[in-house]
Amino acid sequence: MSFVFRLPDIGEGLEEAEIVEWLVRPGDTVVRDQVLVEVLTDKASSELPSPVAGVVLALGGAEGDRLRVGDVLIEIDDGSVGEPAPPEVPTPVVATTTVEAATGRTTSGNRPKASPATRKLARERGIDLATTIGTGPGGRITSADLDTAAPTPAAAPAPVPDDSTLGQLEPGRHALRGVRGVVARNMAQSWSEIPHIHTFDELDASLLLDLRTRMQGMGREVTPLAVAIVAAAGALRRFPLVNACIEDEEILVSERVNLGVAVATESGLVVPVLEDADQLDVFSATIAVGELAERARAGDLTAADLRGATFTVTNYGSLGGRWATPIIPPGQAAILGLGRIADRPTVVDGAVAVRPMLPFVFGADHRLVDGDLLEAFKRSIVDDLTEPLRLLVGS
Amino acid sequence: MARPTDEQRREMLVDMVTARVQSQRTWNLQRQGQVGTMAPIEGHEATVVGAVHALDPGHDWVLPQYREPIALRRYGPEILEHVMLYNIGHPAGGHIPAPIRVLPYQISLATQIPHAVGLAWGLTLQDDPGVVLVFFGDGSSSEGDFYEAGNLAGVLGAPVIFLCVNNQWAISTPVHRQTAAESFAAKAAAFGFPGVQVDGNDVDAVYDAVQTARERALAGQGPTLIEAVVYRLGPHTTADDPTRYVPAEEIEAAQGRDPVLRLCAELEEAGLWDDAVQAEVEAAALTALDAAFEAAKSTPLATDAMLDHCYTEDTQRLARQRAGLLAGAGHSGVGPDGVVGSHA
Structure with a gap:
């Protein structure tokens, strides 16, 4: 029985x-x-x-x-x-x-997340969990992940994703679960609840790239993505309604400015959170974004790293994209998408000139953000990115 | 400094290990759908056990909140059955019978603090030579009840020991969002009696602080506020996910200060504890818990038990509801005005 x-x-x-x-x-x-x-x-x-x-x-x-x-x-x-x-x-x-x-x-430090049974299996197979990429919820390592893991610590993988692993799935029916299941539910919720509006534009990135080059000459690292993050954080401080969301028929304006930064990893798109991004300057933001991306690709993010974003920046340009209509994650009011910087013709002082142009998109929840606010927010970012010294001299 | 004897320290470790094992087993019972929401003890053992070992169970009262009851073994092993009755939602779990001087679980934050002062004042009026120790958390210290009770206790010079178990988190609210005060112990200054802060992971320190406070109270010198600094090593309750808000490095550091492992190591070094003893204590703890759980489940439960203990004598409405319940009519608890169980 x-x-x-x-x-x-x-x-x-x-x-x-x-x-x-x-x-x-x-x-x-x-x-x-x-x-x-x-x-x-x-x-x-x-x-x-x-x-x-x-x-x-x-x-x-x-x-x-x-x-x-x-x-x-x-x-x-x-x-x-x-x-x-x-x-x-x-x-x-x-x-x-x-x-x-x-x-x-219990939370146990930075140990990779895995169940006791998975740990046991890993020990038996001589697999180091610290180098295993988890595909379970919150990056948790499942026993299936061990099947694909190398028994000896592998060399650090190249940061550039390899196309051959993309979109690979056998014909037939598959359970919608794990990271894919969570993404699916979030996207469906956003798409059905949030009326999106997007505005597209291009800006002249000459000074932005110039800043990067000249800073490199001084041994300082500054990336355009980090500058965009600092600019967005500043704009969110200026316009609190964009740093908000609708929850239970109420507008919830966040006290903190926490930016989700979308990072492509081998196990899918993850969006770790840069907390209190408004407290960062372009240098510290560069370091912080680099660390987050590094940990994301190493599968070292904890659940806490993925929660609490009030706004998202997605750098789809790193995948080669020019224009996109990114979806706002649930619980946020807006998203900034950055395309790939490329030399394009533009008009300078009445003449066509070739300049490094940065295409970008700003999307917002139209329930909260009207067209005038959408454009004002966009202008604030354009002003800072076309003349990044504005961010260096401080507010 | 009042130092516990070797035998006392060994007994305290037995109680601490027992509480932890029983709390973990109760956690599992919750995950198996056999008991309701519970608050695990991990990280609080030295504070609770050290405190009650400095008391005299024959005279002194203990007022727990909701996390401590499983660690009150010193006050009588039969308390465990009431813990399990409470965990399965049996009304009898809300009553710990005499002569055990422990009041039942308190879920409403801080309400046990004024109870403690009233009880202590009553002991004085009745020339009962006992003191009252009340447990509450860092979160409860923000409740009005704490300030009112502290003030009254100071004015009356009541024989009460306020034991604030500062485990750094009120569910997800960290201590720095709880108070701007330098410490919880510092709040005693406003009440006019001493406040002391002790390492709540050090069972000897807790024992000493409570012993000193007890002597003061018995000598008619009034209350003491003790802040025991610990770290909550598990979730707040079975309904909580601390990975959402507890920094990983913080919990890792706190695990290095685990009060049970600490006393284990000290007693092992002194030759008073070993793996065999540990295994024996753990097995006994589980056997006791299983027996208490079975006893709780086989405790009869009358259909109308929920109406007991409301009034000495049933009010008219209550009597009508009781009759309806016993007659098996599900809707008869609703009065003519459509109000269920009103206090009017």
């Missing part, structure tokens, strides 16, 4: 949860309090320990499935007879399993 473990309400008023990763398979012997599965709820990812000891008979869903509270999660043959009831179980080995469960749920 078997014990049927149904998905419990582990939050307060939880309705459903997604199965992220099974740590047991049918036929496995489990002890009481051994972690069976990792689930993702609206609040957090959680490990669910077994209520009984026994042999796993059947799993109630596949990884990626969403179960409702009360649905069968797993059936375990615990030797009981008749209706499942919380059973009497001998406790000899539990001391270690409870400790393991506890370790699993």
